[in-house]
Amino acid sequence: MDSFCNFVKTFNIFILEDNINKAVELIKNARQITAFTGAGISVESGIPPFRGEAGLWNKYDPMVLDINYFFSNPKESWGIIREIFYDFFGNAEPNKAHFVLAEMEKNNLLESVITQNIDNLHQEAGSKTVHEFHGNSKKLICVDCRTVYKVGEISIKVLPPKCKNCNGLLKPDFIFFGEGIPQNAYIASVDAANKSDLFIVIGTTGEVMPACQIPVMAKQNGAKIIEVNPEFSKFTNSITDVFLQGKATEVMGKLSDALF
Ligand code: NAD
Ligand code: ZN
Numbered sequence: 712m713d714s715f716c717n718f719v720k721t722f723n724i725f726i727l728e729d730n731i732n733k734a735v736e737l738i739k740n741a742r743q744i745t746a747f748t749g750a751g752i753s754v755e756s757g758i759p760p761f762r763g764e765a766g767l768w769n770k771y772d773p774m775v776l777d778i779n780y781f782f783s784n785p786k787e788s789w790g791i792i793r794e795i796f797y798d799f800f801g802n803a804e805p806n807k808a809h810f811v812l813a814e815m816e817k818n819n820l821l822e823s824v825i826t827q828n829i830d831n832l833h834q835e836a837g838s839k840t841v842h843e844f845h846g847n848s849k850k851l852i853c854v855d856c857r858t859v860y861k862v863g864e865i866s867i868k869v870l871p872p873k874c875k876n877c878n879g880l881l882k883p884d885f886i887f888f889g890e891g892i893p894q895n896a897y898i899a900s901v902d903a904a905n906k907s908d909l910f911i912v913i914g915t916t917g918e919v920m921p922a923c924q925i926p927v928m929a930k931q932n933g934a935k936i937i938e939v940n941p942e943f944s945k946f947t948n949s950i951t952d953v954f955l956q957g958k959a960t961e962v963m964g965k966l967s968d969a970l971f
Contacts, residue, residue, distance in 0.1 A: 751914020813837035846885030855879030917945035
């Protein structure tokens with residue numbers, strides 16, 4: 712059994728090396744590259760995904776992120792939000808995969824990152840053009856006058872936090888269930904899907920609508936798709952051209968070694 716397991720392991724490493732070479736060729740020959748990231752890229756920074764065994768929804772009720780629930784119960788909703796997004800994950804730092812994407816942009820190998828994440832880690836790693844499909848937890852927005860604050864500017868010791876301008880209710884500047892996608896991010900993402908000839912999709916199940924339509928749109932417009940994920944996703948057997956099976960830091964580290 713042991714020797715069979717070793718055989719499978721060696722075989723998988725061989726496939727990964729071969730696919731890394733294919734990915735590098737695609738990257739070197741591409742005209743415009745976009746990265747599309749999900750919760751998986753931040754798992755090795757200590758932020759769990761929503762779904763799956765270690766997912767947040769096994770511990771918390773997603774109701775706290777429903778916009779109607781938030782407006783009816785801002786204090787209760789904020790209590791859980793503070794625990795998840797500010798106490799637990801507030802100090803998470805970017806990992807190798809975030810840094811490699813920033814390095815690729817600096818070297819003109821990447822046009823932009825479209826992220827479903829709200830953790831600000833792409834920007835903290837140095838990425839400049841980031842389209843935040845679901846907003847950003849490091850900012851708070853007044854639901855009345857729309858003033859935006861950085862998290863550190865406002866105390867969240869007493870909940871719910873209030874606007875310094877108009878005393879309105881402050882909400883994290885990410886989208887809740889029942890809210891629309893920020894228009895600027897949506898337009899920029901569709902534009903990237905229309906113009907890019909290569910998408911690098913990292914750490915996403917491809918189950919969240921309408922974000923999951925963006926790589927599909929790119930594929931329909933002729934883009935090649937490289938996917939990085941330890942598990943198969945909705946994309947793997949449908950739109951993916953080169954599947955790099957593994958953790959984001961490991962795979963992006965290998966890509967970086969081959970590129971730079
Ligand atoms: P998801 O929770 O549905 O799935 C996570 C994916 O990451 C899975 O496909 C899993 O196989 C993969 N994964 C796990 N570990 C990985 C690793 N080390 N390297 C690479 N991939 C790994 O995530 P989703 O598809 O992004 O959708 C969930 C939604 O939840 C998103 O819209 C996002 O806004 C939000 N979310 C954000 C954060 C964050 O900001 N970091 C965290 C949790 C959820
Ligand atoms: Zn206000």
